Amino acid sequence: MRIVKAVKEGKWRLVKALQRLLSHSVSGRLLAVRRVTENRGKKTPGVDGIVWDTPEKKMNAVQRLLQRRYRAAPLRRIYIPKKNGKKRPLGIPTLFDRAQQALCKLGLEPVAECTGDTNSYGFRPERSAHDAAEQVFNALRLKSSAQWILEGDIKACFDEISHNWMLKNIPTQKRTLRKWLKAGYMEKNVFHDTEKGTPQGGIASPLLANMCLDGLEACVVNNITEKRQHKVNVVRYADDFIITGDSKEWLEQVAKPRVIRFLVERGLRLSEEKTHITHVTKGFDFLGWNIRKYPNGKLLIKPSESSIKTLAEKTGE
Template structure:
């Protein structure tokens, strides 16, 4: 009996290793494209039939289990303590992934710190619930993409904050562009979405949707019901939120046109801005329209954070400051984000006062590279230089504090190299019997490149955009080919 189980487990592991993932993804995409086509043609019965076919297909189950067991949060368990960290467990999960008699378990409530020091609640589903959500997300995403606002960029395939910022530039850069901006803030968007609206309007298996919405959560050993909202931590939650907000862009444009004005919405998840040629239309017509639209869905605008701003005064959106200087629009890293990044770097350096220099460089470089990559499409050269200078000062103080009895010349020769007139923080380590050289990533040298925005209507589930998206991805990978420094032999 024991031998039989061992053989079965070994077989499951080998089976997972032998899966042709390209074939699996191609089969799923083919069904998703059929769902999107039926959605565009408003054949709702066909959409539901194809969704059922997809969620019951082995390919979709394999892909769902792969995504939840090999993503960033795969090592965090739900209330049952289970994780799928072996090929045997993954294959077993695929075989057990069934709608029949399915009942969602309560979420595990955890808290993560926000920028303002407060705590954000997250609901962590069990692995089986994540897999079920991922499975039905495969069937829901083609519908969501078909209905999505053209200028909505968050939690959508092939879209990014860079696309949203590029659209802001397009709407605000010209002399005749809109001068007024409504900065929108939806109060607790994920936590307040009305369950009844979701049940009435989301085209997905209703029994499964209700299971996730009403699963409740466990916090410090106590169970709590969920009467509203979608859990921040659920795989399907961002798409449910996007579908809740879909349609608002066209209503805003139509309302502005009726009032003789021009307006554009740029959204990223639950953050959005509306640009308009008339302050009066923004305040008297568009803002009330947005409030009514949200109220139908159980949501409200934050009166404290929602405000109307002139472009000459500038506004922050997605970590970027947008402002016109003498008629010229400049988009830069926001001051608050720059100062926060520097504070985090200083805390990291202070926390690791005694580690080897090469280990410190290994900790700092990914953060520098990630931050630079986020901002390298805007007017950031001066800010990159400022960050590099402040980091140099912090590392100099770190080096001096480590050797209080040594001279400054000694510290310079130990930790810094002069390259073409610039001092560079560096370290050594023996690797494979060679003295290897570690360099700090030079953020000031990161090239600034214009981002090419995605076409508004492009979606991976429409055949006419397949070739375009493939070419766009390859070009983006080529542009991102610059890497952080690697150890080099001395």
């Protein structure tokens, strides 16, 4: 609460001091180790092969988190399959690096929650994809609602985010953040440098990516008059988002160029093959749902064909 209050009052020096106080506290370090050793990846080691599977190892980790000379270890790279048949790279940090990230996240997340976009729903406390779908429903359910949708997808978001932008704009300990970003990764016993991106697999990575994309709503809509005139709504879940508008031309000629400029500053770009402008009566897919308004004015949200296919494959039907 003290960090939240300081952010709202614009006292950024106090925010920094409170973050440091939290990262050095016993309760903060205990909570960081607890979160690392209770999540699904608790038995997945990093490049050092170490897991914290005893109370003694966990308490030793709590003490080690006080060390001043912190150095991040390279990530262990693995690949997991994607829906399109390709593979997504994951960077697995050591448990100690994960605990450092969890500790940093304790002080950074309150800042992100105060400054984040109103309609951002991915990887945030007490928010979910269902909340994002509900917001889309509210934005489109009326006869007078917007009729056109820009479906946006950011190409390789986690892999392409600019390190320079993050180091300049993320309000956290710059030295520690730089060490995470520049840690590199090991693949087949070969070390590789990392010059951009925040690895999928790190505890703090979703938060960092969210903070990089916060501001998208304000970028798309300059003022409340424009928002009402063009029936603009921006709903984002991580790197997937939709923008509503009163016309295809406004979305194509105004909204999309603004999004492109916003992303370029952060080293990112739109995925052209996944970014479309669609009329609401044609329907569109978002977060595993198909959303469509029918001629009688009813807006229906139902599982998308790809979601049904994935479920059928999992159940063997």
